[in-house]
């Protein structure tokens with residue numbers, strides 16, 4: 126193999142000086158992240174079982190970007206591509222440099238002739254250490270051969286030569302520490318997801334050579350592996366990978382903010398730290414009927430965690446019981462998917478005093494006319510009997526807020542009234 130001098134000294138000096146100016150004026154308040162979906166257009170990248178790398182890369186990048194844009198208005202996300210188009214490697218780096226990006230994350234998928242290979246790896250720029258990594262470099266770099274004028278643009282860079290890269294790593298070495306940091310966070314998050322992390326590695330990757338900011342290239346998994354390929358191509362798999370990289374980015378950004386003295390990320394906007402609602406329970410109302418169905422009835426279409434509350438003579442069916450908005454939304458989605466298209470979220474103010482009505486407990490419905498002292502009421506007091514359709518409805522108790530009604534219901538159920546429910550009755 127011949128040693129290439131790809132960069133003449135003059136070029137290196139010019140780039141270094143441009144780059145130092147960038148550093149000295151980098152007191153920005155906002156943060157710019159460039160997300161780079163590898164390959165695109167006539168460059169499919171690696172090809173797996175009916176999956177193209179370029180499509181998985183794009184899908185992942187859009188999901189990561191969406192998470193950041195939704196939760197962090199102060200972060201500018203720039204995409205090197207948002208569609209299936211061919212973008213030269215140099216242009217990808219140019220986009221990041223032109224926008225004075227603070228971080229560059231390139232997303233790729235791996236492939237190996239051995240279909241048993243699987244797992245994730247994240248690369249920062251460096252000289253190739255071994256042949257195995259070099260194959261990745263070759264594959265990810267070779268795309269420049271698809272670019273018409275690559276010989277002038279890349280100054281004779283030869284993607285097949287390991288030596289080709291050594292002179293170039295100088296440019297990125299200033300950023301190595303930060304690049305390693307984000308790379309480590311990414312692999313840590315994959316590991317927490319029980320994925321096989323093949324680690325953080327150094328490699329001479331062209332797209333990282335020309336970027337003037339911390340830069341990493343993520344190989345999110347092997348599309349040449351049947352199982353991992355399916356994971357990479359699935360909605361669930363992609364959402365998880367996007368979440369992992371998003372979390373890694375948050376950890377990195379938090380440290381960046383500390384160093385630059387900027388605002389820390391607001392912990393409330395981080396998904397995991399949703400604030401519970403106070404004194405409010407959310408339930409999804411999905412059905413109202415004059416019929417009282419049992420909880421395992423087919424009419425309820427498998428809805429879980431169902432509570433029935435009678436109001437205005439109708440049985441209203443609610444699913445769930447949560448003080449988290451996100452969970453409420455989730456249950457609503459489930460109800461709609463089950464075919465309850467009019468389902469809606471209802472707020473239960475647990476301690477709210479009702480002036481117009483009160484709560485009682487409906488013990489049972491029966492065609493038989495019982496008296497309070499009858500054994501069927503197990504010694505309960507204040508049983509009220511009223512006519513109802515072809516028989517009678519029996520109720521007991523009178524409380525003024527939902528929380529007390531729940532407690533009363535629990536106690537009555539313990540006596541053996543397993544079908545008892547809460548009923549809302551207008552004040553006389």
Ligand SMILES: [Zn+2]
Nearest residue numbers: 163170233234
């Ligand atoms: Zn790739």
